[in-house]
Amino acid sequence: xxxxxxxxxxxxxxxxxxxxxxxxxxxxxxxxxxxxxxxxxxxxxxxxxxxxxxxxxxxxxxxxxxxxxxxxxxxxxxxxxxxxxxxxxxxxxxxxxxxxxxxxxxxxxxxxxxxxxxxxxxxxxxxxxxxxxxxxxxxxxxxxxxxxxxxxxxxxxxxxxxxxxxxxxxxxxxxxxxxxxxxxxxxxxxxxxxxxxxxxxxxxxxxxxxxxxxxxxxxxxxxxxxxxxxxxxxxxxxxxxxxxxxxxxxxxxxxxxxxxxxxxxxxxxxxxxxxxxxxxxxxxxxxxxxxxxxxxxxxxxxxxxxxxxxxxxxxxxxxxxxxxxxxxxxxxxxxxxxxxxxxxxxxxxxxxxxxxxxxxxxxxxxxxxxxxxxxxxxxxxxxxxxxxxxxxxxxxxxxxxxxxxxxxxxxxxxxxxxxxxxxxxxxxxxxxxxxxxxxxxxxxxxxxxxxxxxxxxxxxxxxxxxxxxxxxxxxxxxxxxxxxxxxxxxxxxxxxxxxxxxxxxxxxxxxxxxxxxxxxxxxxxxxxxxxxxxxxxxxxxxxxxxxxxxxxxxxxxx
Numbered sequence: 001x002x003x004x005x006x007x008x009x010x011x012x013x014x015x016x017x018x019x020x021x022x023x024x025x026x027x028x029x030x031x032x033x034x035x036x037x038x039x040x041x042x043x044x045x046x047x048x049x050x051x052x053x054x055x056x057x058x059x060x061x062x063x064x065x066x067x068x069x070x071x072x073x074x075x076x077x078x079x080x081x082x083x084x085x086x087x088x089x090x091x092x093x094x095x096x097x098x099x100x101x102x103x104x105x106x107x108x109x110x111x112x113x114x115x116x117x118x119x120x121x122x123x124x125x126x127x128x129x130x131x132x133x134x135x136x137x138x139x140x141x142x143x144x145x146x147x148x149x150x151x152x153x154x155x156x157x158x159x160x161x162x163x164x165x166x167x168x169x170x171x172x173x174x175x176x177x178x179x180x181x182x183x184x185x186x187x188x189x190x191x192x193x194x195x196x197x198x199x200x201x202x203x204x205x206x207x208x209x210x211x212x213x214x215x216x217x218x219x220x221x222x223x224x225x226x227x228x229x230x231x232x233x234x235x236x237x238x239x240x241x242x243x244x245x246x247x248x249x250x251x252x253x254x255x256x257x258x259x260x261x262x263x264x265x266x267x268x269x270x271x272x273x274x275x276x277x278x279x280x281x282x283x284x285x286x287x288x289x290x291x292x293x294x295x296x297x298x299x300x301x302x303x304x305x306x307x308x309x310x311x312x313x314x315x316x317x318x319x320x321x322x323x324x325x326x327x328x329x330x331x332x333x334x335x336x337x338x339x340x341x342x343x344x345x346x347x348x349x350x351x352x353x354x355x356x357x358x359x360x361x362x363x364x365x366x367x368x369x370x371x372x373x374x375x376x377x378x379x380x381x382x383x384x385x386x387x388x389x390x391x392x393x394x395x396x397x398x399x400x401x402x403x404x405x406x407x408x409x410x411x412x413x414x415x416x417x418x419x420x421x422x423x424x425x426x427x428x429x430x431x432x433x434x435x436x437x438x439x440x441x442x443x444x445x446x447x448x449x450x451x452x453x454x455x456x457x458x459x460x461x462x463x464x465x466x467x468x469x470x471x472x473x474x475x476x477x478x479x480x481x482x483x484x485x486x487x488x489x490x491x492x493x494x495x496x497x498x499x500x501x502x503x504x505x506x507x508x509x510x511x512x513x514x515x516x517x518x519x520x521x522x523x524x525x526x527x528x529x530x531x532x533x534x535x536x537x538x539x540x541x542x543x544x545x546x547x548x549x550x551x552x553x554x555x556x557x558x
Contacts, residue, residue: 026491027064039446048098062481065112077192082123112220120226146186221280228285231260290330297336314358338389351377352403378536382553386515388493400473403429435462489513530558
């Protein structure tokens with residue numbers, strides 16, 4: 001049945017209260033993982049109606065924008081990152097009318113909406129791919145993906161040695177109509193996610209149309225999934241005898257961070273600039289260096305790029321200072337804000353990451369020292385929110401939520417769990433539905449339970465339990481985000497002035513503001529820098545010095 005929408009929104013330039021030009025430069029953007037945020041219809045799965053109902057909470061938290069992970073029509077082989085129809089809403093999340101209502105209600109509350117765009121690959125249930133399989137070798141539609149004959153005497157070997165990010169070969173062999181083995185197709189992720197061939201003009205045309213569809217709906221921007229992956233090296237060359245998964249993000253790969261991607265984003269930028277309201281694009285780009293990440297946010301390309309080097313930095317003063325300097329220095333020449341992030345739906349939450357020994361990376365499977373992790377997470381969050389640029393908050397981190405590390409095997413849904421050579425499903429732990437209330441079968445998530453089991457005791461971390469509670473992590477976030485809105489030394493800008501401090505302590509000044517961070521496991525005496533504005537742990541001044549507790553950040557006004 002055709003759904004009739006109201007006239008398209010003209011964007012937040014005209015619709016949202018408090019609009020300001022260049023809002024993304026210092027924005028705090030909240031990531032909603034729709035299936036785990038709020039369930040509006042009681043089926044145990046989060047949906048768009050649930051998100052819409054909870055928008056006032058996000059307004060009160062103080063964030064500027066909401067980024068929604070995919071809600072498109074999808075078989076859900078990879079939690080919606082396998083898109084079958086980019087212009088339709090999956091019934092599990094609602095309808096286009098629900099999406100329209102969400103966008104409009106968000107704008108009425110002064111919130112912007114950023115949606116996920118998945119251009120590297122589609123679902124194997126996308127109409128193009130289904131027809132390409134059905135029509136067989138020689139089909140024009142096969143040229144829109146990467147179909148290749150295999151190697152070996154009878155084509156029994158994959159076309160090259162590339163590996164899937166989820167483990168195993170990056171190629172799957174098709175079966176021809178007569179039942180015989182056929183060509184192979186490329187999928188850098190799950191077999192259900194065939195990669196598009198961006199050398200084909202129809203692919204570029206289709207995504208320009210998709211951009212306009214959602215911009216006409218009123219969205220304020222796009223987070224571009226696997227932005228570094230669209231273009232593959234000519235000829236799809238072998239990588240050679242390397243552990244490819246360990247190399248990811250550390251070296252230029254023949255399937256990642258190819259220079260050709262930038263032509264695509266320059267064409268997208270012209271479309272974004274046609275629309276009012278400062279519409280933006282955000283790159284999820286895993287690159288070997290921050291300098292290469294900066295290529296994605298040159299003045300005629302995207303507006304922001306996730307700083308994964310910062311996300312993966314250990315809780316160590318020297319390492320943090322290095323990555324902060326490197327990040328600011330890389331972004332300054334291209335005139336883009338540095339974008340800081342500590343957690344998202346693909347990595348272990350930082351409250352658990354920091355609860356474990358350094359060096360384990362972003363894929364932690366053990367709970368670690370919960371008290372230590374929370375203390376460090378609170379301090380790290382205040383540090384992030386004090387830095388110049390934009391910050392991303394992943395749903396639940398404002399509650400100090402840890403990863404759920406003891407999910408039973410039968411509950412796991414991450415496709416990598418079902419591939420023996422993959423990452424064993426670590427992402428499920430950060431995707432457990434968040435708690436809203438102290439009690440109830442799903443702690444206020446919805447009336448029908450939750451699609452991943454929530455741990456006992458989750459209610460004490462809930463929004464209800466933490467709202468108004470002195471010293472709670474939620475109130476710490478609310479106070480920090482509120483301070484960013486009013487204090488000139490927070491948010492905007494590109495510079496920090498480093499101050500001297502004891503080993504293991506970071507201290508930097510910005511206009512009218514100082515941030516001091518103790519990354520050590522013991523109290524440290526530091527100079528009083530002014531009036532305490534906010535601290536991640538209780539502090540007490542003693543004359544000209546203050547004893548800064550272990551793993552604590554303090555903000556000063558001067």
